[in-house]
Amino acid sequence: MSEWTTHEYDVVVIGAGGAGLRAAIEASRAGARTLIICKSLLGKAHTVMAEGGAAAALGNADDRDGWKTHFRDTMKGGKYLNNWRMAEIHAKEAADRIRELEQWGAVFDRTKSGKIHQRNFGGHTYPRLAHVGDSTGLELIRTLQERGVHLGIDVHMEYTVRELLLDDSGTCVGCIAYDRVDGSLHAYSAKSTILATGGITRCWSVCSGSWEYTGDGHALALWAGAELIDMEFVQFHPTGMVWPPSVRGILVTEGVRGEGGVLKNSEGKRFMFDNIPEMFKADTAETEEEADEWVRQVVAGEKLSVRRPPELLTRDVVAKAINKEVAEGRGSPHGGAFLDIATRRSTEEIIAKLPSMHHQFKELAAVDITKESMEVGPTAHYVMGGVRVNPESQESTVPGLYAAGEVASGLHGANRLGGNSLSDLIVFGKRAGEFAAARASELDQPSLKKKTIVSAAESILEPLGREEGENPGAIYDDLREMMQQKVGIIRTAALLEEAINDLDNIAERTKSCNPGSNKRYNSGWHQALDLGNMIDVSRSCALAALRRTESRGAHTRDDHPQSDGEKWGHTTIVVKMKEGKVIIQEEELEQPPPEVESRLERSLKGGEEE
């Protein structure tokens, strides 16, 4: 018979990255008894790895900037598949959330006049990213962590949530978790539950994500009956490290290009000039001279009067271009492209602006980026898809269940702009916390059904009772390699169908893997359980990718290379679970009202590219 400890809270937040911490701070500030449950130690969540900055139209670097431009850039970058209202809220509120972080102790880099400095990034019309060198995520998480600690928010560190608990009406009333340290079980009664679990990119073998990125929140939501949307859109960041093999995938910040870095192929050519999509032609430099003048103006801190270099096109465009160079035999020795900042900026400037990149390449690849080019290539970085939420409140389609940050969907459409993730976390983290606390204030403490807890507890402990079987780590590696090969940056129907079959086999193998019987900090047991989420999340991606028979944003089909605005320009793919099976359906995407539409200045109807 399983044993567990029961806890009662108003608001339980699952995840302690930027969104989770910001949500917990807001809920706590509203008077809710708030708990954070997180898989790692506090302050280690994936947000810590964010480098470039947080996008907000503060207008410090260029006073022509404002929320309307930020809104337009976000929608354009997302190929207009964004939830327009989320994009509007985000653009309007990001600046206040950044100012608030500063008052909580974040020390952003400064302009000459002493304001928050803003950096250029792909797809943003003006320099817009508030940053701290190239380790902005660390600053954000530490600031929020300290704020949370001073508010006295309870934290259950190194706990993994395995199931959301529902009442008879299908309302979320809490969750069940296990303590990774000693394997003990914990049931939580919560009036509101917020998913802030981040992403899913650990499902690919070349990724920039940590072990935490196993799609926990996506799977928990799916299993609880919530809808996911946009799961076909997985962002492959164009610049991950490619060598040595052990660091393949680790992120190289877009800030390198924002500071003037250029991409070259093995022939020394700046190939991005040949890869400018129609919809971005008007905003992009045509010649190297124009692009170099842009860098000169940026370095001098002048107001920009020329167009940006094509290296700063949106991530989907740059990733595909690098992929093409490699495929056509013009790649770097280890299968990437060359990213050169050494010949563009002085050694002192590189070390001041990109300290962690300098350190990372020196320590891990024995490359001095002030003297040599980096080798870079695409890495699975971010999922635009996730839990469908109400744009105002962040509540999912399951009452009492909220989602914020990467696990939620809608803001980024078919492709996220760099810098919009950190601002997403704080804008929608705050909203989720606020609305979750308001809901909780009107409810009694839900009672939990013993039967549900017992069955959840049994499935958590089940892998420990197996006498023999393969190492879960081996299945984990196979799943990631399979997804890399078959649901990667370039997709075809044949490969996607194979992937769906392979997932069935992997699911079978998972049922009989053997992590040993020790409950205490047993990495194999943790992996055996994580595999369950990874399989369903991978399946959601593959099914959605198979259904969308066009190429748009981050989703590229080799067998359907064009955008099909007629069929897909206004269509969202919805994923849900029915009787234990992942199913998908198409839905018409809500279009912005005319007064908002006019702000978009769409260059092409439906946002076609290529």
Next chain:
Amino acid sequence: MTKKVSLRIFRGEKGEGDLKEYEVELDEGMVLLDCIHRLQHEQESDLSSRWNCKAGKCGSCSAEINGKAKLMCMTRMSDILAETPEGKPIDVRPLRTFPHIKDLVTDVSWNYEMASKVKGIKGPEEPDWEFHQFEADRAQEFRTCIECFICQNTCHVLREYHKFEDFGGPRTFVRIANFEMHPMDEEDRISDVKDVFGIGYCNITKCCTDVCPAGINITDNAIIPLKERVVDQHYDPLAIIWRKLRGKA
């Protein structure tokens, strides 16, 4: 022929256990954390270790490698093999200063308790603070701390004398210094530095600075200035009289 490396890893729970030797295949460019992962995925499913970013940014994977505390993700096998005597295995143990949990994982919760005792920032109510980069620089150095707790593990006040009740350790002083050096902060933490965090126990041997993977000049830039502020506020008779005369005692 594939190259192999011998690792001797501490296996056990709550401090009970011993070093076990393993052989792991080596690829070009691997770091120690890769070897630990390979071992866990291929041989020892229940081997415990912490990690997150694998790029020196999160401070999760601290361990004592051949007797020296480092981040496993930033320890290149080629470097560690060069310093290990020929034919000897590489020793990998958990941080010794903190209570042991299992294998390479220790209980670092004491550090979080210390963090909660540090008073937070207190600045102007109005947003849009203005200060210059040279002012930001002083606080930003401390904000690069990744909380790997290697400094805490190395500090002899904690490691040898176990002054967990009376002493905050270098990480805590870096945290305090980050607020104290913030250009807009108005909070007073100096009495706490002396009484709650026991800065007097530190005799500036700079061991913490030597091991910091973020390269923070902990002793010179955080601890010594804090010690000076304590002296100024609590022990300097002229300063005390001067404050009394100005009515700020």
